[in-house]
Amino acid sequence: xxxxxxxxxxxSIDVKKQILADAAMIDTIGKVVEVVTLAFQSGKKVLFCGNxxxxxxxxxLAAEFSGRFYKDRKALPSEALHCNTSYLTAVANDYSxxxxxxxxxxxxxxEGDVLIGLSTSGNSKNILNAxxxxxxxxxxxxxxxxxxGGKMKEAGDYLINVPSADTPxxxxxxxxxxxxxxxxxxxxxxx
Numbered sequence: 001x002x003x004x005x006x007x008x009x010x011x012s013i014d015v016k017k018q019i020l021a022d023a024a025m026i027d028t029i030g031k032v033v034e035v036v037t038l039a040f041q042s043g044k045k046v047l048f049c050g051n052x053x054x055x056x057x058x059x060x061l062a063a064e065f066s067g068r069f070y071k072d073r074k075a076l077p078s079e080a081l082h083c084n085t086s087y088l089t090a091v092a093n094d095y096s097x098x099x100x101x102x103x104x105x106x107x108x109x110x111e112g113d114v115l116i117g118l119s120t121s122g123n124s125k126n127i128l129n130a131x132x133x134x135x136x137x138x139x140x141x142x143x144x145x146x147x148x149g150g151k152m153k154e155a156g157d158y159l160i161n162v163p164s165a166d167t168p169x170x171x172x173x174x175x176x177x178x179x180x181x182x183x184x185x186x187x188x189x190x191x
Contacts, residue, residue, distance in 0.1 A: 011166070011169055012168075012169055012172050015162060015163060015164045015166075015169045015170075015172070015173055016173060016176060018163040019162065019163065019173060019176075019177070022163070025160065025161075028158055028159070028160055029160060029177055029180060029181065031158060032142050032158050032160070032181055033180075033181055033184045033185055033188070035114060035140055035142070035157075035158070036114055036181060036185050037184075037185050037188045037189060039112060039113060039114045039140070040065075040076050040077070040185065040189055041189065042112055043077075044077070044110070044112040044113045044114065045077040045078065045079070045108075045109070045113045045114070046062075046065060046076070046077070046078045046113070046114045046116065047062070047078065047079055047080070047081055047105075047108075047109065047113065047114070047115050047116070048061055048062045048078070048079070048080045048081065048115075048116045048117075048118065049080065049081045049082065049101045049115070049116075049117050049118070049126070049127055049130055050080075050082075050117065050118035050119065050124075050127070051119070051124055051126070051127075053167070053171050054118035054119060054120060054124075054144075054171065054174070055080065055082050055118075057118055057171060057174055057175055057178065058080040058081075058082070058116070058118050059080040059082070059083065060175065060178075061078075061080075061116070061175075061178040061179075061181075061182065062078045062079050062080040063078075064178070064179070064182040065077075065078035065182060065185070065186075066078045066079065069179075069182045069183055069186045070183065070186060070187075071186055071190050073186070073189075073190045076185075076189070081100075081101050081104050081105075081130075082100070082101075087100075087104070088100055091103055097126060098125045098126050098129055099126065099129055100126050101117075101126045101127060101129065101130035101133075102126070102129035102130045102132065102133040103133075104130075105130050105133040105134050105137065105139065106133050106137070109133075109134060109137050109139045110137065110139075111137060111138035111139065112138070112139075112140070113134075113137075113139045113140070114139070114140045114141075114142065115130060115131070115134045115139050115140070115141050115142070116141075116142045116143075116144065117130060117131060117141065117142070117143050117144065117152065117156070118144040118174055119143070119144070119145055119150065119152060120145065120146045120167045120170040120171065121145070121146060121148075121150050122143065122145035122146065122148060122149045122150020122151060122152040122153060122161070123150040123151050123152070124152075127143075127152065128151055128152065128155055131143070131152065131155040131156055132155070140157050140158075141155070141156035141157050141158070142156060142157065142158040142159075142160065143155065143156040143158070143159045143160065143161075144160050144162075144174045144177065144178070145159065145160070145161045145162070145170075146161060146162055146164055146165055146167075146170040147161055147162065147163050147164055147165055148161070148165070149161040160174075160177055162174065162177075
């Protein structure tokens with residue numbers, strides 16, 4: 001059992017070491033920090049979406065902005081799009097699960113907002129539809145995916161594709177990268 005535990009921890013560390021060594025990914029993370037900072041400084045929103053564990057991660061990261069990260073400071077306008085279960089179940093029932101996020105993007109997003117979609121495969125239809133709706137409204141899109149990037153590779157403005165095909169390792173790195181973005185954005189805005 002201990003050997004298996006050590007193997008899982010080692011696999012997680014290995015993925016993070018690959019991210020650390022990837023200058024292009026580090027540069028993309030820095031660009032996303034700038035984009036998110038500018039959005040908040042311009043009075044815009046940063047919204048998140050995902051499915052399953054990625055929905056939980058989306059909600060977690062939105063809360064870091066709307067609540068607090070390190071600093072006691074004013075709330076930043078950020079939310080995960082799946083949190084209204086009445087909306088979610090009505091739209092999924094009346095239309096399709098594939099449009100749960102795109103309809104919200106159409107209804108509440110405006111030019112200059114940022115939409116961050118988390119999908120380990122990069123192929124989540126509802127997130128791809130949300131990115132298409134966001135493009136129509138000049139909303140900046142950021143994809144958090146696994147190694148291939150899936151269809152989100154071409155659908156978004158920025159892609160952070162974690163170098164793994166293993167869902168738990170990808171999600172662990174999504175939280176790491178999300179926390180980095182939250183920490184640096186908070187520091188840029190609040191000092």
